[in-house]
Amino acid sequence: MMVTLHWSDVVLRLVATLAAGIAFGLNRDEHGRPAGLRTTTLVCLAACLSMLQVNWLLDTTGKKSGSFVTLDLMRLPLGVLSGMGFIGGGAILRRENMVLGVTTAATLWIVTIIGLCFGGGQIILGVTGTVLGLGVLWGLNFVERKLREDHRAALIVIADTKNPVIQELISRCAEVSIQIAGQSVVYSEQGKIIELHFDLRWRGHRHNFWPPVFLSELASRPGVMTLQWKPSGFTGM
Template identity: 45%
Template sequence: MTLHIDLAEFALRFLSAFATSLVLGLDRELHERAAGMRTTILVGLAACFAMMSANLILPMGGKQADSYVQMDVMRLPLGILTGMGFIGAGAIMRRSDGFVLGVTTAATLWFVTVMGLCFGAGQYVLGGAAFVSGIVTLWLLKHVERHIQHDRDARLTLILSRDGPSEDDVRAVLTLKPFRIRRSFVRIEPATGRRELRFELRYAGPQGAGLPERIERLAKQPGIEQLDWEF
């Protein structure tokens, strides 16, 4: 960080922080997250302006010979990073089913803050490296993540007629990989012979996948009157 900066340097730092924050924030905006493009831009610019403010008062830092007061200009960007914790925490939500949302958005805001501090300090190579790594993480690795087999929970409910497959036949299908039965429930109507089977399953599958092919084949077997799949 240089001791004295001119107007052109200020503009370059501002535009660098603005453009990179806009691109990273666009990913959150397209997915309608809690903190979208404008929020991300404001966070990045706030960090950039804080660092440029620290740069302006840098020549006045230190301790005068006749004074006990010492100025540490680096406390200003440090306070920005600390305050980001509150904004990031506000972006994280926990649903009633225990699923947590907003962690990536909170991490993006914190990351953009650090990137803004780099551009505000005139560290263009470091800020550019942060921008590229952010793009790779948010945009490119997202496509890789879709093909990763995640552990997922599901609930299967079957209504079987008297002539439908037996419980052992259904279990034989659900005990093969990638499925694993965690809990099961059976209800039988003696008068009609109809049976209700409920299974809580855990299986490995890609993110966003719908009804597994094996469950579709199971639904087509004769004697199965109804199949419900919750995931």
């Protein structure tokens, strides 16, 4: 970080910051995620401006060029990072068993760091962070779509006890490699109605939590009152 700041340095840092913020924002908007173009650009720009202000204060009148450390100016970018921790935490949502917004929070965090790098004059470091960050968001997103991982879901079935749909459901799950890891049963209406809760497990592609096709067929059978599919353990972007 230079003690004397020239306007050419300021323009270079601001342009690099805007380019990085816009690039990350376009990635978020492309996938329809929160913290899009304007949000990431503003966060990155705010971080850059805070470091520019610090840089300007380094050459404070009455201080020797080597004594600016005593001003403890680094409290300003540290405060920015602390504030981003709160914003990132607010971007993460939990809906029942699903967690959403983790990647959004991480994106806000990295654009803040990149803005601090550009604002502090570490252009090469900021460009490197931008390239690597975008590579993670675009490149690894493609890799994640190809990966197969363990999934879990809860299936609730309410039906007439005389209906054979329960046995058919168990056999159809086995056919598509869905494992029934646990189940519970509740009888009502003097044993005429049965309510079953299944804990299902299977391996599939990431973010693929749609129910099997045969469930819609079974739900239309006579005597089936309710068939509810609830995926769990999903960590979203």
